[in-house]
Amino acid sequence: MTRRIDHLVLAVHDLDAAADFYRGLGFTVGARNRHAWGTENALVQFQSSFLELITVGKNADIPPHAPNHFSFGAYVRDYLARREGLAMVVLDSDDAEADSKAFAKAGIADFAPFFFERKGQRPDGSATHVAFTLAFAIDQGLHAAFFVCQQHFPEAFWNRDLQQHQNGATNVTEVTLEAAAPASHTGFLRAFSGVNGDTSFDLSKGGVIKVNQGVGNRPVSFSVAADQSLAGTVVEAFGVEMRFV
Template identity: 65%
Template sequence: MSRRIDHLVIAVHDLDKAAAFYQRLGFQVGARNKHSWGTENRLVQFPGTFLELITVGEGANIPPHGQGTFSFGAFVRDYLQEREGLAMLVLDSQDAKADAASFAQQKIGAFQPFFFERTGKKPDGSETKVAFTLAFAALENASKAGFFVCQQHFPENFWNPAFQKHDNQATAVSSIALTAPDPDRLRRFVSAFTGEEPSRPAGHDLSYRLTDAHLDVMTPDDAGELYVSVEAELDQPSFVGFALRVEDIHRQAARLDAAEIPYQHVGSRLVVPASAAHGVAIAFEPTQN
């Protein structure tokens, strides 16, 4: 069965400034959360999927990568030393320990599962407990593209319809763009990570179905055609853009105009370029797409 997107990790230098930008885009952005190792985030939630705006907090004591361990905090810190943007793709997991074993068997990540918990906040401001186990995979020579799966242990405390109502009427993430100099060289890794075989929508590009969304692996030039302005790494894989479904594309265009956020029409999409959106291009498309 196809995995769904659990969330996208979007690394930013100034968490509140990024949150304010996403609010101008029409999203409801959650309160600041802190991880024990020093990263801090604010979330944008949809049914079953969310965007994680993340930064490294002051005085953070980030643990290093180790033999058989993957440090989420170190990956985010190192990413932010060079750029902002979409740093990691996270898929859902029903059993992260089993997934970690599978990744090791397929030789895409020999890392121990990572469990953590934190206090979250409900819409009324009261506290609740959330906990997760992560299983990491690692693509060789890809310091700008992270991959892991996430098992939620108290999903009833995390997912909340009150957090999923946005002024822009966004309902879901529909696609993610991953660029690479040679997309075919990523085929074995991405197939093993997603559990899916790709289709070929055009030329050397690959597309992987993720339940009701898809991951597109393409050249930087092809990504530029779809997302106007991307900040791609020319020598290694990097995530450069994502698309969201909105109920009323014309209303969203009016919102972007009113907020003086630059965008271009690309087919039926409205695309906010990476240069205006903290390093990652953001496309809005009609729900019926």
């Protein structure tokens, strides 16, 4: 099993304001999209990863959590009731169905894979169609959910024009979690990432997941590779710390 950081889900109350904030930092932000159940997102796309700014839209019809079913929309809604911030850590998948079975066997999940599709919009305004299958895993002691994402039409999703950023950003390189007892999450993160780490998990296809000592009041931080003009810059936004490297 080989993995890379696929994307990070950043929950925000005001999606338009969040998109404007990231544009102000020199990122290219895509069009506003809506899922069938009512969450809405805008993406910041890099070479092989992306940031998903997400909120709950008007007239959302969010399904509840149920046995063997993880409700993506319900998790985002409940997360926003507590805080804004990095709500989900996502790795890539070539076979989400197989990953779901592996997670269940490892004892880190008991959820059915979740398939969904939606319409998208290219930078030129033309429509596109994207589809995904997700396999979820949960560690109740960490302030984020985890899943892997299989792209069914990657050629319709990835777009070179959306990957050009004025600040020179190229990829998400690292995500850091805070926990009172980092070592207690080693087993979960080994099973989720496929990496035999301790508190640092170097993914074979790109990116690092780390767990640092903390009290949980700042759930996560992440780093983005960029050119030297922003190297060392740290930005506090929506309950997370973003560091340019």
